[in-house]
Each structure stands twice: as structure tokens, then as C-alpha cells.
Amino acid sequence: MRSYLDLVSISIRSKMQYRSSFLMLTLSYFLSTFTDFLGIWILMDRFKTIQGWTLPEICLLYGVVQTAFSLAETFARGFDMLSQYIKQGDFDRFLLKPLHPFIQLAAEEVQPMRLGRFFQGLLVLLWGAITLHISLSLSLILFLSIIGTALLFYALFVMQATLAFWTTETLELANVLTYGGLEVSQYPLSIYKFWFRQFFTFIVPLGLTAYYPVYTSLPWMGLISPLIGGLLLFMSYLFFNQGIKRYQSTGS
Amino acid sequence: MISLFMIYFKRLLQYRIAALAGIGTQIFWGVIKVMILEAFYLQSVGKEPISFSQATLFIWFGQAFLQLLPWNIDKEIEREIRQGNVVYYLLRPVPLYVIWFIRALSMRLAPALLRFFPVLLCAFLIGQLPFPSSASQLMVFLFSILLGALVGAAITTLVMISLFRTLSGEGIQRLIPHVTLLFSGLFVPLPLFPDSFQGFLNLQPFRCIIDIPSRIYAGVIPEALWMKHLLFQLGWLFLLMLLGIAMMQKATKKLVIQGG
Numbered sequence: 001m002r003s004y005l006d007l008v009s010i011s012i013r014s015k016m017q018y019r020s021s022f023l024m025l026t027l028s029y030f031l032s033t034f035t036d037f038l039g040i041w042i043l044m045d046r047f048k049t050i051q052g053w054t055l056p057e058i059c060l061l062y063g064v065v066q067t068a069f070s071l072a073e074t075f076a077r078g079f080d081m082l083s084q085y086i087k088q089g090d091f092d093r094f095l096l097k098p099l100h101p102f103i104q105l106a107a108e109e110v111q112p113m114r115l116g117r118f119f120q121g122l123l124v125l126l127w128g129a130i131t132l133h134i135s136l137s138l139s140l141i142l143f144l145s146i147i148g149t150a151l152l153f154y155a156l157f158v159m160q161a162t163l164a165f166w167t168t169e170t171l172e173l174a175n176v177l178t179y180g181g182l183e184v185s186q187y188p189l190s191i192y193k194f195w196f197r198q199f200f201t202f203i204v205p206l207g208l209t210a211y212y213p214v215y216t217s218l219p220w221m222g223l224i225s226p227l228i229g230g231l232l233l234f235m236s237y238l239f240f241n242q243g244i245k246r247y248q249s250t251g252s
Numbered sequence: 253m254i255s256l257f258m259i260y261f262k263r264l265l266q267y268r269i270a271a272l273a274g275i276g277t278q279i280f281w282g283v284i285k286v287m288i289l290e291a292f293y294l295q296s297v298g299k300e301p302i303s304f305s306q307a308t309l310f311i312w313f314g315q316a317f318l319q320l321l322p323w324n325i326d327k328e329i330e331r332e333i334r335q336g337n338v339v340y341y342l343l344r345p346v347p348l349y350v351i352w353f354i355r356a357l358s359m360r361l362a363p364a365l366l367r368f369f370p371v372l373l374c375a376f377l378i379g380q381l382p383f384p385s386s387a388s389q390l391m392v393f394l395f396s397i398l399l400g401a402l403v404g405a406a407i408t409t410l411v412m413i414s415l416f417r418t419l420s421g422e423g424i425q426r427l428i429p430h431v432t433l434l435f436s437g438l439f440v441p442l443p444l445f446p447d448s449f450q451g452f453l454n455l456q457p458f459r460c461i462i463d464i465p466s467r468i469y470a471g472v473i474p475e476a477l478w479m480k481h482l483l484f485q486l487g488w489l490f491l492l493m494l495l496g497i498a499m500m501q502k503a504t505k506k507l508v509i510q511g512g
Contacts, residue, residue, distance in 0.1 A: 025426070032430040039439035045446050046300070047292040173273045176280045184284055191291035 003099055007107030008075075015112055022113055029116025033070075037062065037124055040186065051191055056131040058187070060142060061214050063125020065185045068146045068210070069178075070118035072153035078108030079161035086164055091247060102158075102240050141213050141222030148209035149185075151229025153178065155236035156204070162236070165243030177204055185210050205232070253346070253354060260358035271366040274319075278367060279374050282315040286380065301443040305382075306470040310441035312375040313466040319363040320400055320461050321436050322407035323429035326359055329412050342504065349500045352412055353493070357405035364401070384469060392478050393469045399485040400461040406492035407432075407457065413496060416503040437463045443472065457488045 016022050040062060044055045053061075082105060085091040094101040129139065160174040181204060189197055189211040201207040208228050213221040286308050293304040302310070329352070332338045341348050375381040384390040411428065433439055435458035442453050442463045453459060464481050467473045473481055 028426040032427050035430040035434050035439065038434060042440045042445055043288075043292055046444050047296055049295065050291050051295070172270065173276050176277055180277075180280055180284065183281075187288055187291070192287050196287070
């Protein structure tokens, strides 16, 4: 853990070297992801509610999912490079160091500018929370479900990257679970068809980490969220280890 | 010129696996977006500008022809400008604008041609894509989407030319796709935007690419106004190309080649 934090701080500092470029990028992430919210706002402006949810309520859900996605995305980018390392045989390097490759990869590339999305989501979340005068217990639930959902998205990024041990190429199609999951879970899960709801509750449990805690505002639902997120992250870790066993170097 | 187009076109057709993955992704997004819109329409009380079945057409055409939108540029061009290789183009007998426009057009058309049919077929099979009401409507639609592809290529070329000035503008470059998708009606069909925005939305060039063809197919634009909208597309096409040629002339005059 200690070495993970050291490596992460090195990666962050290297990104901040060019301060103005870093700020521009953060700002552009903030603005570009804000268009996601514009899409929701336009529809809510025309139709007023969706299955009884009003705009501030949707904002809570949206804020949870967007901030969680951003946290995962910021810290999971190192796994994106996995397919390249495998292709070039560079993954050997990770196996030689006295630290688990999972942690090395996790710290390899941290992109703090992606937190532009985090601030955008947080702003929307705060607006919704202030408009609704939410209670302290609900704020805690929101906080917990951000953590749970972030862990879950992180696990999805890891699993998507780990597939490269079998396929060598990164599968773009797996984006439907990450970016698609983000889009899906911005709206109440109840608007979707039955099979679709089941899928996002039991197979990719975004519903359990984000939708149900916000919808029911039950404390135990809030507590379950990080547990489920953590469980999936652990599963992704096991999957990753399975992948390493498959790894054959390019042998040059 | 045609041979130039074919060269770029064939090169892009190589990426069939990427196209296959793209088709799957597009269908997935289409299904999600239709479900979301359905939930909104189910409890709509007033009269909406377009009906639900018309709105699904906008979604499916958006997914099928996504690649026509000027949301990205050729990474290779960026490299050529950075490394100075762009100078070789200036030695060729064909004007640089023409070469780049054709390159942009093939870059827009090749992936779109690979993807649109399976996506639309899927929409048809789940009963969300009706036949056009007449042969003439289909013809006008096809003509309109072709004009849309040309407008998409013209905007792409403009972005490429702007690289001469803003090579380092990675922040701006990141914004372009989102602005494009928003104003093209990919996030939400343009007719569903707030009424006060409609005046502006109806004049901006991004609606030429997918929005106008969709409106023609969905019957949102009455037959009497088809001609007017085609002329609108044609007008933007000429304007954007003139602007591109002018910008290119200015940029190449100032071009500094890294000697090496």
C-alpha cells in the first residue's frame, strides 16, 4: 500500500509538470462531460419528470455515478496500457519487480485531469442536494454509494484490460459495460426493460451500488454498496491473476 | 481525384474487426437511448414536437450514421503537420485543400458505409424502422444524407486546417466531439430541445448531417419543404468549403517548415 501511494504521487506529479496544459485539460474534461448533463437537462425540461423522478432527484443519481466513474477512470488508466505491454512483451518488466503487477499497473498511469468530470458531477450532485435539503443520513448514503460505484467501475476497467491476456487487443466492445454502464445508470433503473434491469442488478451490479441506495435511501443499502464494489474489485483481481498465468512473453 | 478517394477508402476498409465491434456498440447505445426516450414519452401529457416513433428514427439514424459526424480527425494528419511532412503535399499538382477534403470524405464515408446497414437492419427487425412512405421520400433522404456526408467532410477539413494554428490545443480538441454530438442531435434529437433554442438550432451547420435527413425520413418535414432543406444543406456546404479554401491559403502562406 505504501509503495502504491508513492508510485501514484510520482505519476501525479509528472502530470502536473506543465501546469497550464494540465489546467486546460482538466477544464476541457469538466466542460465536455457537462454535455452529458445537458442531454438530461434538455429531456427533463421538455418532459418534466421521468417515472416520477424530478430533476433534482435525477441530479443526485447522476452526481453519484459521474463522480464515481471519474474516480475509477482517474486511477485505472494504467490498465489501459496492458494490451500494449503484452503485445510488445514489455509485461516481463512487471513480473520482475518485487511488487504485485496489479499494484504496479494501477500506479503506472494516474490521470488527475480526468477529475474534471468529478467536479462536474459533484457540482450537479450538490445542486440537487441543496435543492432537496437532503438529510444527513442520505448524504452519508450518497457518499457510500459513490465509493461502491467507483470500486465497481474500477473492477470493470480492470476486467476489460485483463481480457487482453487472451485476446491481445483491447476489446472496444467492452466499453458498453463501462461507458454504457455510466449512461445507463444515470437514469433510474426502473425505466428499463426487465432483462436489462436484471443484467445491471445481478451481473454488472451498478443498480445495487448506485440506484437502489439512492432510490430507497435505506442506510443498509448504502452500506452494501462499498461491499459489493469491493467484492467485484477482488474478483477482478483474481481474474487478473488468472490472466497472468496465461501470459507468454514475446521471447525476443 | 477518384483514385485518391479509393486509396484512402480502401485503407480504411481494412479495419473490419473494429467495424464489427462498432456495430455492436452502436446497436447497444441505440437500444438504451430508445428505452430512455420511451420512459419519458410514456408519461408525456402535452403534445410533443415529434412523436415517440419519430424520435426512435432520429436515434437509429444517429447510431447508423454516427461516423459521418466530424467528431474526430485523422491522427496521421496531425503527425504530418507536427513533423513537417505536410510540405510534400504542397509539391503535388492537386491543391492541398482538395487532397484533404477527399481524405476527410473517405474517412467519414468508409466506416459509415460499413456500419449503417447492420444497425438499420437491427432497428428494422425490432420494428422500430418503418419503410419510407414513398419512393421519392427515400430518394430525397438518400440525397440528403449524401449532402450530409459532404458537410461532415467539409467541417472535418476545417478542423484539420485549424491544426496549423493550434497544434498544442489538446484541450480544445477534446471538446470538439462533444459539441459536435450535441448540436448534431446525437445526445437528444434536435426537435426535443427547448423551444427557445430552435431558432438557433435550425440555422447551425451541424444539423445538415443527420438531423435533416432524419426529419425527411420521419416525415417531420412536409414534402413541399424538402427542396428548401436540400438547398440549406448545399448552402452550408459551399460556405464551409469556401471558408476552408480561404483558411488554407492563409495557413500555407504562413507555414513554417521545420528544417532538418
